[in-house]
Amino acid sequence: MALRVLVDATDVPTDRGALGRYVDGLIGALGSESAGADLAVVCQRADEERYGRLAPGARIVAGPAALGHRPARLAWEQSGLPVVAQQVAADVIHMPHFSMPLRPGRPTVVTVHDVTYFTEPEEHSAASTLFFKSAIRTATRRASRLIVPSNATRDELVRLLGMDPAKIDVAYHGVDHRLFHRPEPRQVNQVSARLGLHGQPYVAFLGSLEPRKNVAALVRGWAAAVTDLADPPALVLGGGGGWSEEMDAAVATVPPHLRLGRPGYLPFADLPGFLGGALVVAFPSRGEGFGLPVLEAMACGAPVLTTHRTSLPEVGGDAVAYTEPDADSITVALRALLADPQRRDTLGAAGYARSQEFTWEASAAAHLASYKRAADQDATGSRAG
Structure with missing residues (x-):
């Protein structure tokens, strides 16, 4: 009999950022007949x-209307979620975003995406740091198993919190190749027109504009790299999030003849044209649990510039260009790429080929193996008790 797994998707935001793409991709793959899962959501x-x-x-259960408010959702997670697990007769609960019920009533697997709340607390709000540090510590103690999206995140959990690595399962994210693919020229032209570029070349960034993503250094590095070019490419920052004082200061240094665009969240349908139409997709993050935007850009055939930090080399391998995260290094690396169309073509082809190795079906298989380990541990523990 297949294991019945309840996935809690109540924390997925409406903007469908990286968390949404993870949960959606995973549930879609777990819900396929070939996965062999008995799924409830x-x-x-x-x-x-x-x-x-x-x-x-799958059996889909809609939670109370109040779940759109974070405090209410967290309260429901403690009291309402265990009831749903009982109602659907779940063998295992999967919590895909750090936190979990203190008394879930059955084996529980928690995804810990990254540990930057410990390593770089200054990059988050004080309230977020306090909450997520507590949630991660709780998960390390109470969860049956942890899932992480990279070996780098597993190693950091072991180093920082003294976790037993045997309790941690690595499951790489996938990429939806139906959504993220090499764009047709028509798609590139449509996105260029919607962004007001009308064919002007550009460097793209996709992700939340939080300090950890290092966008201020990218702005400075891009401006220095292109300022004296005859046809300087624009910089387009796709994504939402805070606009910090550091960003204000970086933008203030941009020469007036250069173009910096901030369109906010882009529709999913625009992402292949946006990423695949860029001269370079730059993602100079200081650290990631996985680095989904890098993989998605690779799947769109874009040449990618990222950093050697944490998990990013696991995603990019030899198929992307690397830089140190400081603005001067970004300037040198970006200028070299912009001056070398052949290298950009080579990287685009290599990145596209490498992206085919990352699928949600493979990720779902790794998740299912973790769920089964959690259930087996519980059964063994029950017999031993």
Whole structure:
């Protein structure tokens, strides 16, 4: 009999950022007949139809309307989620975003995406740091198993919190190759027109504009790299998030003849044209749990510039260009890429080929193996008790 797994998707935000793409991709793969999972999903009411389409064979449970408010969702996680697990007769609960019920009533697997709340607390708000540090510590003590998206994150958990590595399972993220693919020229032209570029070349960034993503250094590095070029490419920062004083200071240094665009969140349908149409996709993050935007850019055939930090070399391998995260290093690396069309073509082809190795089906298989370990541990523990 297949293991019945309840995935808690109630924390997925409406903007469908990296967390949404992880949960959606995973549920879609777990819900396929070939996965062999007996899947149940609890979600916000607005997502009930979406998950019904993604996983037509799964049992979809819509939570209370109040789950759109974070304090109410966290309270429900403690009291309401264990009840849902009982109602659907779940063998295992999967919590895909750090936190978990203190008394789940059955084996629980928690995804810990990164440990930057410990290593770089200054990059987050004080309230977020306090909450997520507590959530991660709770998960390390109470969860049956932890899932992490990279070996780098596993190693950091062991180093920082003294975790037993045998309790941690690595499951790389996948990429939806139907959504992220090499764009047709028509798609590139449409996105260029919508962004007001009308064919002007550009460097792209995709991700939240939080300090950890190092966007201020990218702005400075790009400006220095292109300022004296005859046809300087624009810099387009796709994504939402805070706009810090550091960003204000970086933008203030941009020469007036250069173009910096901040369109905010881009529709999913625009992402292949946006990423695949860029001269370079630059993602000079100071650290990632995985680095999904790098993989998605590679899947769109874009040449990628990123850093050697944490998990990013696991994603990019030899198929991307690397830089140190400081602005001067970004300037040198970006200018070299912009001056070498042949290298950009080579990187684009290599990145696309490497991206084919990352699928949500492979990720789902790794998750299922973790769920089974959690259930087996519980059964063994029960017999021993």
